[in-house]
Amino acid sequence: MSDEPKASAIRPDIVEIILGELGRSGPIGAAFNISIETVLKAGVSAKLDEEVTSAALLGAMVSNFNWCALLGLHELEEFDECAWSQFRKGGQSVASEAGSGADYALVLKRSAEDVRVAVFQAKRGHTDSAGRSFINVHRDRLQGRGGKVIVQMRQLQRFGFALRGLAAPGIRNGDLSSCSFVHYIGYFKDSMRAVQLSRMDAAFKLETAAKPSWYIDVEVPDSAPMLSDVLRNGLVDEPAALKWWVSTDQTTVERLLPDLINIMAVSAFEKAGDGRPLTPRFERASTGLRIDRESSTRFLGRATDAVAANAPTRKLKL
Known part of the structure; x- marks a missing residue:
C-alpha cells in the first residue's frame, strides 16, 4: 500500500493561510484572527464553557504569534510586546476576578x-427561538471583607475608572461612558462578539439594584463588533483612534x-547593506513589562455555576 497521501486528504497549506492573513492584517492582527478561527472551527465555544474557551484562545495566540512573527518579518510593527493578563479566581485583590470583575485583559505595548x-x-452566549443572541450578565454577589457586598459589574466599572485614572464620583453615579474598553465577550457557536460596558446602562441598574434579577439577558445585536474587530482596533497608529481599548502608561x-x-x-535581526533582513533570531520580549512565568493552565477546568432553570429572566436590548 502506498504511503503517499491522497490529494483529496491533504489539508490546506497552513503557511498559505497565514500568509494570506499577514497580507490583510499584519503579524499581530493575523495571529489574533487565526487564533479566533482556530478555536471556533474546533467547536470549543459551542461545546465547552467560557473558561475553557478563553484558555484555548490563549493557547492559540501563543502558538500563532510565533508563526506570524516568523513569516511576517517584512511587516515589522511598532508594538514590541503583547501580553495576556489572567485574573485570579481566588482572593479579592486587584489581580483577582472578584477585585476587578474581569476574566482577562489583553495588553499591547x-x-x-x-x-x-x-x-x-x-460569557457563553445563547440564542432564542427567533435566532437572537444573548449573554447572561448576572453574577451572584460575593461577600467581601468587612461584610462588603461585591457586584461583578460594579467591579468592572471601578476597574475601568482605575485604568483611566478617573475619580470616584462617576463610580457612585453609575457612569459607564468611559468604559468602552471594558467588554462582555459572548462566545457563540460561530462567532465571538463583544458588548461594551459603556452600552449597558439598563443592565447595570438591574444588576446593582438592592434585589437584582437572577438572570439578566442582554441582547448581542448583529451590529456588535466581533472580537477580531476589537483586537484589530488596538493596532491603530494613534491612541486617539482607539474605540475599544484604552491607552495608559506602563506604571499603571x-x-x-x-x-x-x-x-x-x-x-531581532540586523539588516544587510542593501536593506534585506538577515536570518532572524527570536527571543522573548524584554523591553520592560514584568511577565508572570506561571503556566496559564492554572485556570483551566473551572466551570461556571449553573443558573436555576426557573430563574426569572430579564431580556435587554442595547
Whole structure:
C-alpha cells in the first residue's frame, strides 16, 4: 500500500493561510484572527464553557504569534510586546476576578507612555427561538471583607475608572461612558462578539439594584463588533483612534495587571547593506513589562455555576 497521501486528504497549506492573513492584517492582527478561527472551527465555544474557551484562545495566540512573527518579518510593527493578563479566581485583590470583575485583559505595548489595554468578562452566549443572541450578565454577589457586598459589574466599572485614572464620583453615579474598553465577550457557536460596558446602562441598574434579577439577558445585536474587530482596533497608529481599548502608561499597567503572560515572540535581526533582513533570531520580549512565568493552565477546568432553570429572566436590548 502506498504511503503517499491522497490529494483529496491533504489539508490546506497552513503557511498559505497565514500568509494570506499577514497580507490583510499584519503579524499581530493575523495571529489574533487565526487564533479566533482556530478555536471556533474546533467547536470549543459551542461545546465547552467560557473558561475553557478563553484558555484555548490563549493557547492559540501563543502558538500563532510565533508563526506570524516568523513569516511576517517584512511587516515589522511598532508594538514590541503583547501580553495576556489572567485574573485570579481566588482572593479579592486587584489581580483577582472578584477585585476587578474581569476574566482577562489583553495588553499591547507601543512605548512606556502608550500601553494599550482591553478588558474582558467572558460569557457563553445563547440564542432564542427567533435566532437572537444573548449573554447572561448576572453574577451572584460575593461577600467581601468587612461584610462588603461585591457586584461583578460594579467591579468592572471601578476597574475601568482605575485604568483611566478617573475619580470616584462617576463610580457612585453609575457612569459607564468611559468604559468602552471594558467588554462582555459572548462566545457563540460561530462567532465571538463583544458588548461594551459603556452600552449597558439598563443592565447595570438591574444588576446593582438592592434585589437584582437572577438572570439578566442582554441582547448581542448583529451590529456588535466581533472580537477580531476589537483586537484589530488596538493596532491603530494613534491612541486617539482607539474605540475599544484604552491607552495608559506602563506604571499603571504593572500596578493594576500584575499577572502578565507574554504571548508575543519578538524577532531581532540586523539588516544587510542593501536593506534585506538577515536570518532572524527570536527571543522573548524584554523591553520592560514584568511577565508572570506561571503556566496559564492554572485556570483551566473551572466551570461556571449553573443558573436555576426557573430563574426569572430579564431580556435587554442595547
